[in-house]
Amino acid sequence: MTLTSTRPETPPSEPPDLRPRELLRWAWRQLTSMRTALILLFLLALAAIPGSVVPQNGVDSLRASQWREQHKTLAPIYERLGLFDVYGSPWFAAIYLLLVVSLVGCILPRTMVYWRAARATPPPAPRRLTRLPEHRTFTTTVSPEDVLDRARRQLRRRRYRLAPQEEGTVAAERGYLREAGNLLFHVAVLVVIIGFGLGSLLGFKGGVIVVTGDGFSNQLSQYDDFTPGTIFKPSQLEPFSFTVHDFHVDFIKTGRSAGAAHKFYADLDVRKSSGSSSTRERISVNHPLTVDGTKVFLIGHGYAPHITVRDAEGNVAASGPAVFLPENESFTSFGVVKAFDAQPTAIGLEGEFYPTYAFSNTTGPFSAFPDDEDPALSMLVWRGKTGTDPGSNQSSVYALDKGDLTPLKTSKGVQQRIDLKRGQTVQLADGAGSVTFDGVSRFVRLQVSDRPGSGTALVGTVLALLGLLGSLFVRPRRVWVRVSDAGDGRTLVEAAGLDRSSGGDLSGELDDVVTGMQEST
């Protein structure tokens, strides 16, 4: 950066006076100084770091709650510091609000200055042009008037603004857009912040798992997880619903990329409101469904084996698809079945599903391929302690809380493990009942979200980029040309330039202008 563009002088570091008005003015100048902006920027960068280290509620709530489980002493402290929600915490907000204030305090006066500067005429030529570091001198037979005319033409072509005609000199300036770009950039930063604010106030994001064939309607109670904006109201949810008609996925079977999934999509039968007729829509990764501003994304998939549990009396105690969450790339999946209405005691199953069953002595059962070529289940059996109701303290549908359960033992005294292929039935030990593996469905994991301000923020970023380009690459500079009589009919021409930003090739441009003056006819 050159000396000319050095920005506001350092503010006095001592409060000059203790009268409230003076103090306020001093504080304002401190806050809107360039150095404060610099420090606030660093603070913002620093403050963002913890959010990448500590799991965030809003980013991955499952990991956040696991972390809390594992760190019993730290968790409450972190909770109070807002470390599980850094980007919504008061101290993070404090920093960027200060930046906003500083930004406004910076933009306003600079806009005024710019307003005046942008309409001012280029300053007159300095007395001694040859004092400037970039200058050229030559003599010519062309008359002084013609030389100046040529200079004007040259400079105009290069989009210089010319000062009104003055005897014997031309004064020109260009690059007014630099400061405009800079101002646009800073205003656009404000726009982005506002857009962000709108989204986090009014928007929401929710996740839901739907087994194919099942439906979903956009109500709070239907979500598996839901993160509302600060002033979001459930009544804002658009009243659409859909059924997952089908889910398709291709697994590459051979070659180096065997096992990789691709081309997945889901077909949904969508109703915009409860009364309307349904239309079929296909969603895939990178191609969401949009209903009245709310977007539905396909972000994952997995298996839901159909399992029927019969109790000791032969009655069906649980039946239907159970969602098993994938644990690795070959879709070994973990899940539970809760048959708590079974008689005489509740029955619980917990274990793994293998879409393509394989076994080795070292690893035990595993899945050899992610597609459901030879699906199998391997689960441990639990039963309720007599006189308790294990259903009363289950917090998650994907885990078995074993507080009120005991292992179901076989006659050998070990916990019973049932291994089932599709279509098979196994009798439970102790005559507790039976388990049947009826078949397999797939499920899709969907994310539903609405972020009202994101368009604003995006427009803001694009404007910021435009402003930035102007601010970094427009080269404000001044050029002066002066002519005088050199005797014997010749004209002495002096040309000089001044770069008001760094990095430009002023010397080259001055050369071009001078050559232009000498050549043009």
Next chain:
Amino acid sequence: MSHEQFEILSNQAVAACAILYFLVFLAQVAAWVTRPRVAAESTSVEAQGQGGVAVAAPPATGGPVSDRSDYWSRIALTLTVFAALVHFVALVSRGLAADPVRVPWGNMYEFTLTGTFVVVALYLAMYKRFSLAWMAPVVSLFVLTVLMLDVLVLYEPVTPLRDALQSPWLVIHVVAAILATGAFTIGGMCSVLYLVKERALARGRGTTGYLASVPELRSLDRLAYRWHAFAFPVWTFAALIAGPIWAEHAWGSYWNWDPKEVWAFITWVVYAGYLHARATAGWKGSRACWVALIGLATLWFNFVGINFFFGSGSQHSYAVEVVSRVVGG
């Protein structure tokens, strides 16, 4: 050629260009050794009137140039061009090795391979305009080291692109991100040299040896600024525009404060700090250099560190299938 053969070709090309980069380094050392033994005078007598006019970076090679030194310099340049070509072959064949054929940006090994290539390409593109011969040893040694680490630590066999990555925005986002990373990296080299040279000058050295061929501080600072000024808007576009748009398409939210995004933001803020620092009295020169280097550290940390330290916590983690991160509430 089959996909397997392309993979082998790519690996061999990487080895070949690594050797070439080493030869570039040797050639530049030869150029330095054969330079004329005149005590190189510092070329820092750059006219500066009041008003501080920026003069285009002068070709500040210390002292006169001998024929032999010049000869070695040109050999170094030719070798760099060759190395870049072979490097490019390595990249292209890496993409052709995948089935189906794809852009070579599927994992960290490939990102690093591309990133180093971009450093060299940018260096060559600006070689003449900025008179960058003096940077050859730094660039070649840097690229060589990073390539070696890439092969030793990050190598992965070719695999196809995940669905989430199959979007034109991937190409746009990644091209911009790698371009910016390359330019920031070269800018960072200038900043490091600035600090080294400033320290040497303060101790009364720096006018001899390699540092003598490095431009004087003012030009160096301006050169660093120009690289950063180029990289910053590109990074803004990559990280704050293309990235969010792609994330919106793929994962349903523009900005999720995922660790990778957080660090991209931190990098952006630090470099914004750099641009401010250069316009703030008392922060120019070495302080601004330090800010730039902090920015570079956050950039590289984001590139390498996040995947290792935060692995599954980041949706951008190249190791884990997005689709297998299916977790229930």
